[in-house]
Every structure is written in C-alpha cells, then in structure tokens.
Amino acid sequence: MSFNKIIKHWRWLTLAALFWLIAIPYIPHEFIDLGGDSAQYIILAESLSQGKGLRMANYPGEPLSFYYPPVFPLLLYPIVYFLGRNFYIMHFLVAILGYGSLRILYLTLKQYDKQAAFPAVCLLAANWIFFLYSTNYILSDIPYLFFTSITILLSHQYIRKESALNKKGALLILGLLLTYFTRFIGITLFFGLTLLLIITRREDKFKKLLFIGAVFAAACAFWNAAKSLQPAQAHSHFRQLFLIDPYAPEKGSLFANPIYFILRFAQGAEYYYRLFADIFSLSILKASTATKECLSGFVFGLTFLGLWHKFRENKECVIHYYFIFYFLLIIYWPFREGVRFIVPILPFIFFYFLAGLKNILSFLRKRFSLPAFYLFAGTLFVFAVLNLKQVTAHVSTHNYSGLPKPHQHFILIHRWIKENLPQDGIIISRKPTITYFYTNRKAIVYPFSSKPQDIWQEAVKNKIKYILADEFSRETYFYLLPFLSQYGNKLKLLHRIGETGLFELINDDARFGEAGIS
Numbered sequence: 001m002s003f004n005k006i007i008k009h010w011r012w013l014t015l016a017a018l019f020w021l022i023a024i025p026y027i028p029h030e031f032i033d034l035g036g037d038s039a040q041y042i043i044l045a046e047s048l049s050q051g052k053g054l055r056m057a058n059y060p061g062e063p064l065s066f067y068y069p070p071v072f073p074l075l076l077y078p079i080v081y082f083l084g085r086n087f088y089i090m091h092f093l094v095a096i097l098g099y100g101s102l103r104i105l106y107l108t109l110k111q112y113d114k115q116a117a118f119p120a121v122c123l124l125a126a127n128w129i130f131f132l133y134s135t136n137y138i139l140s141d142i143p144y145l146f147f148t149s150i151t152i153l154l155s156h157q158y159i160r161k162e163s164a165l166n167k168k169g170a171l172l173i174l175g176l177l178l179t180y181f182t183r184f185i186g187i188t189l190f191f192g193l194t195l196l197l198i199i200t201r202r203e204d205k206f207k208k209l210l211f212i213g214a215v216f217a218a219a220c221a222f223w224n225a226a227k228s229l230q231p232a233q234a235h236s237h238f239r240q241l242f243l244i245d246p247y248a249p250e251k252g253s254l255f256a257n258p259i260y261f262i263l264r265f266a267q268g269a270e271y272y273y274r275l276f277a278d279i280f281s282l283s284i285l286k287a288s289t290a291t292k293e294c295l296s297g298f299v300f301g302l303t304f305l306g307l308w309h310k311f312r313e314n315k316e317c318v319i320h321y322y323f324i325f326y327f328l329l330i331i332y333w334p335f336r337e338g339v340r341f342i343v344p345i346l347p348f349i350f351f352y353f354l355a356g357l358k359n360i361l362s363f364l365r366k367r368f369s370l371p372a373f374y375l376f377a378g379t380l381f382v383f384a385v386l387n388l389k390q391v392t393a394h395v396s397t398h399n400y401s402g403l404p405k406p407h408q409h410f411i412l413i414h415r416w417i418k419e420n421l422p423q424d425g426i427i428i429s430r431k432p433t434i435t436y437f438y439t440n441r442k443a444i445v446y447p448f449s450s451k452p453q454d455i456w457q458e459a460v461k462n463k464i465k466y467i468l469a470d471e472f473s474r475e476t477y478f479y480l481l482p483f484l485s486q487y488g489n490k491l492k493l494l495h496r497i498g499e500t501g502l503f504e505l506i507n508d509d510a511r512f513g514e515a516g517i518s
Contacts, residue, residue: 326344417435428443444458
C-alpha cells in the first residue's frame, strides 16, 4: 500500500489496529459463561445443524423456539455444522461483527457530524463494555448492533430517495427484519423510523410508511401466528414487561396500582443514570461514591443535551427516535442486566455526548473550541484505554480456574452428572440451559414460588428425577431451600461439591423410577 493510500485510509487502519490488537489475544477458547443465553443460542444452532429446526432441545418435548429470535442461531449454524462446539470460532464471529459495526457506524455518524463521528467510534472501539461483548460472550448483542448500524445507514439513504419503491427500500426492510429477528427489541428501530416518516415534511412519506410498515407488519404477524402454537411462549415477553418482579411473580402486575409504573420508570432511570460514569470509564479515577455520582450526572446531562441539540439541528435523523424508544424500553424492562442492554446504544451515547460537548465549547472562540473539543475527547479516550488495560488483565484470568468457587462447583457437578447419571432423567435446575449444555440431559427451572408444594407439583407433572441446588443463585435460597427442607424425606442426596448438591426424588406414585446411585 502506497503512502498516499495509507494517509487516505488512516481512519480505517487506526480502527483496525485499535480493535484487533486488543481483541485477538483475549478471545477465549473455552466456554464458561453461566448466564444461559449463550448456551441457548448454541443449542438452537445445534438443533438446526441436526435438521430439527429451531427447537429447544434442552427442554422436555423439544418445543420450537419463539422466545429466542432465529438470526443469531442461523449465524452460528455453519460453525456448529462443520466444526461442532468450536467456541473460539464462535467468539471470533462475534468479534468480526463488532469490527464491522465500527466501520459502518463511522459511515453513518459522519452523515450527521463529521467532527464527532470518528472520536465517537474510537471511544467505542476502546470501550471496555464493547470489548467484552465483542470478544468474551457468544451473545446476540453485537450482531444486533451490526444489523442496527446497517439499517440506520440505509434509512438515512432511503428517506432522501424520491420514490418509495426502490432498492434501498427493499434493503431497508431486510435490515429491519434482520434487526428485529436478532433481538426483538429491534422493534424500537421500526418505531423510530415510523415516527420519523410521520413527522417529516417529504411528500412521499406516506407511501414509504405504507411500503415499509406493511411488509414489516406482515413478517411479524406471521411470526406471532406461529408463536401461538406454543402457548407458553406466546406472550412471554409481554407478560414479563408488566410484572413487578419476574423473579417474584407473586408480587403481581404493574396494573395493580398506577404508582408502580412511575416507580418502575424512576428505578430504571436511576439504575442507568448511575452506570454512566462506568460507561465512560471514569471509574479509573478511583473517585468516592458521591464524586462518581456527580460524574455520572455530568456525562448523563451532556449526553442528553447533545441529543436535544442534534434533534433541533436535524429532525430527519432516525437515530434520535430510535435512541429514545430504546432507552425508554430498557428503563421499563424489569430485568436489570448491568451494562449489557446499553451495548446497542453505546455508539450513540458517545456521539450525543460529544455533540453536547461541542455545543458547550461553541461559546469559545472558534480557534479555541475545536482544539478544546479534541483535547477533551482525547482525554476520555486515554481513560478508556487505561480502563481497558485493567479489564484485559482481569479477562486474562477469565477461565475455569478464575471463576468463583460456587461457579466452579456448579460446573464440576455437571461433569459428575454426565459421567454417572442415566440419560433419561429430567433435572430441575436454576440454570436449566447450562445443565443441558454440560450434561446433555433435559432440564427445567423450578417455579419461582414461596410455596414448596408448587415446586413439588411441577416435579410430579414433569416426572422430574433429579434436583440440582446451586450455591450462588438468589432464587435457590428464596424458593428451593424451603422446598428441600419440607420435602427432605422424598429426596436422596446423590452427590455434593462444596455447598452445591444433586438430589434424586424418591416417589413411587409419581413413577420417577428406581433410586439408584450409591
């Protein structure tokens, strides 16, 4: 490559070096994620590779999967089909999509602010959250960001087209469908684009709205019609959204009292507000709790100042509407997953923050404002790199031996199960997907009920043979230990590692079979 070409493509070369030099040494070869989602995606890909379709082979009856969208398992399918459980290649696929997202995001963001686009993408590339989810997890968050980035770029191009029916429109619909069927929260991008088309003053907006809306709605209607064949999954996301606490369903629904909706919003807003200092790697400063909250307030306020400023500047940017819909939904979503749900909007948080910073610095003279902007952005980049260095030092121990003892015990007891138990016994486990993944035995989760008889009835109904009690889940202490205490005379301890135990159910009436491992 000639020197002139290097100068011309310095941004791409910088991004490539920044991402891959950090990523490649830390892509793991083994699988130690005990969250469950990663394992479920791999299980679905295995089901596809065996010609069974998108089935949850880990559950009794192997039902079709509608809770997990199909795109990510389809991406994993060729790897599983040709290479089996090659975790390194799976991680590497996610990393490729992470790097692809950086390139597409730069092309997208520079349409709206050329000065802020590249610094925003560099902050993303060096960000510890983006690094972890691009290299250490086999999850759909980075593929979702990849498809979202493409779709946003296509929407920018399509809105400016004079006709509704064109190639860009078809590609945009494909992008929307890939986004939605990678993660269902992609509906927020469709809502954002719909709102943009409604408020824009372009003459062809209703034709475009009808074209995109009709095709997207038809695809979603087909999926939901198929989902109705599995009643247990038919409205699972909708039900969870309006539960006060999905881990304690006995508390009931938000509809019981309107004040619960206000409390959910306040709790969610506070939760994500407190994360902003960590998002910007300001924890590297080792500040006190009070100072950290002030820093969170500063970056949070500047981010939304930038959003407001950019909205006033250009109302035809779909990112604004998508960002608002997405952020509101994760605020209301009852599950709190730390920074995971922030991953798809990380680049836009940095972009809006830098836009807000530019807006404040614009009060300076022009010859001072731009250097001050790049100095501030560069300082944040240094913080990100220093914080990433600490994270990578921790990730280097991210293997089995680096796990907490309760997690090690959980994995070890699964190895014992695989070597010692018959194949046909169904297991109750707090992590049924992980249990199947390590043992190839069907598993279900126990009901989250304070009544031990509910767990017993679930065991009888599903002809459960074994119960696995871990030592790290909150739900084990809340729900499973009272059951073990009340029904101890119907249980036999088969194996124990630390405080993790495997029990066999002894009940002739339920026909669980012979009690038999000594």
